[in-house]
Amino acid sequence: MTEVVGDRVMVLRPNHEGELCPVCGDRVSGYHYGLLTCESCKGFFKRTVQNKKQYQCSAEANCHVDRTCRKRCPSCRFQKCLTMGMKMEAVRADRMRGGRNKFGSFYKRDRAHRMQRNAMRINTTLPVSNGQQPPGFYPPPDHQVSSSTTDQNSQIQYFDQTKVKTEYIKTEFDAHLQSPTLSSSTNQQLSDIIMRPGYFVDSHDSLSVLLGATLDDPLLRPSFPSGYGLSEVKQEPFDYSEQFIHHQLHDYPTYTSNNANYVTMMPMTTVASTQSLVTSTVSTSTGRSAETSRSSPLLPVCPLPTEKTVDHFYNSTLAEMCKSLPDEAQIVRIITNVKGVCKPEPHSFAVNVAEENLKELVSWAKTNQYFSKLKMDDQMNLLQTSWTTVHMVDITNAMVRGDLLPQYKISSGEEVAVGFVALLGNQAMVSTWNDIVLRLRNMGYNNYDYCAFRFLALFDQYLERDPLVSTVRNQVLQSWSEVRCTSSFIEIFEQIKRLAYESQVYLWELSNTCPQTWEQSNSSLVLEMIRTSANRIMARAQELIHTPTIQPPQTTYATTVYMAS
């Protein structure tokens, strides 16, 4: 296949024809550092890593990156390179030219996946809400390499990200795992009521209908014994999961000339957020402490990742779970679509987005290989408990990745912040949410963390008495801890849960005090979820009528915020 450019005959690579660079949208020239990218992003990434460049965003570290403006903010561009899956360890420390690298077989398998997927796309119409992709959205991460392999080239030195794993991390884990989610919340008592479902599982409500009524959906393929009740969608054969763990530029450790040694670095955490970990966790096989990386961030020249490091990641439970994540552009699509059709009012916009994403969540959950094995009651309980958290995780993820604009203009002309949408209209918490987005971005948050967040959110710990839920949670946490210092991420996850909870309370109060908002919003499923929670509260309140420590929730807060917004 050739193309004439001027007086030259260019050879096109047929596999990449028509592909767009996931970083800037330019034409893909091939696999570069683990990702199908354009030539310019390849060069930019290489220069950045090789020359240890440090950029600082002059805005809010949330700049849009596309072909026309990619030069404008190298900081956000590099962050997006990492977020989309470019791998620093593929830049050679010894600058040796030519040859193949350890990703060779990744690329090969990725190509096979892509071909398979393209074939599927031809034969399958995916259930996309409006069918249209919003302009400027990035292709899903099928540009990324996928597979596991052993090293095939022992001559080349790579910048590596050797993982740190200690008992300390596990201890942190256990502590987080076992601590009550909202233990520090002033709304603890309320949360005990509102967030612990189990009272009003109505088999005729719309949630149960959504969970069970589409068994004849042609996309569903019963794949479990009949005892499981629900069916499962056959998983797509391609990976969403192959996002390596990325480094923030400011986390770079210094180069070392001692290529013979493995130099371990603190993985993917900001200096500020990991101070408690630094001194206690990091010691390497060389006996070298990474304590120095706190005052002087280091980028090590690491030898090749060991077979165990690479394969273990790819074969981990969480990596498998990543494959089942919904299309990452889904929430972008929902926001864009709803923006065009919702009532010209910010709260309606936020609630309608929640409604659409909730429907997607139900569809996703019922086809999840773990969730679908739960009893119907437990499925509904989990969804009712977790949906606001999952919703917020989805929007947070898209925001951190740079897939969302900071604000969306609705038909009234008003600019609505994404945080407002994520928080179901709870304006008072938007700045807190913005801080979370910023922190995650600075921590090198990636798809792997998104996967952990989403599964931990859905498989909420309140149902940990169920062995399956417990198993899923433990496997996620275990697998996640093998590639991450998870404690600071879990801390943020708990903050997201808290925000989600407060937003649910906000919306519930709003539904009581400003019912006209619901008339505007046309969001029956969300309303049902909120009412179910409210019913629980009423039921619990009756149960505990002689328990004076349980205070009825105040109903003034939402009204105040709503009226003020």
Place this chain on the structure above:
DNA sequence: TATCAAGGCCAG
């Protein structure tokens, strides 16, 4: 030997 993902070069 062809492929293709690395690094290098250099005009803009």
Place this chain on the structure above:
DNA sequence: CTGGCCTTGATA
């Protein structure tokens, strides 16, 4: 500094 094109060299 950017990005298009060139060179290199291990692998299939």
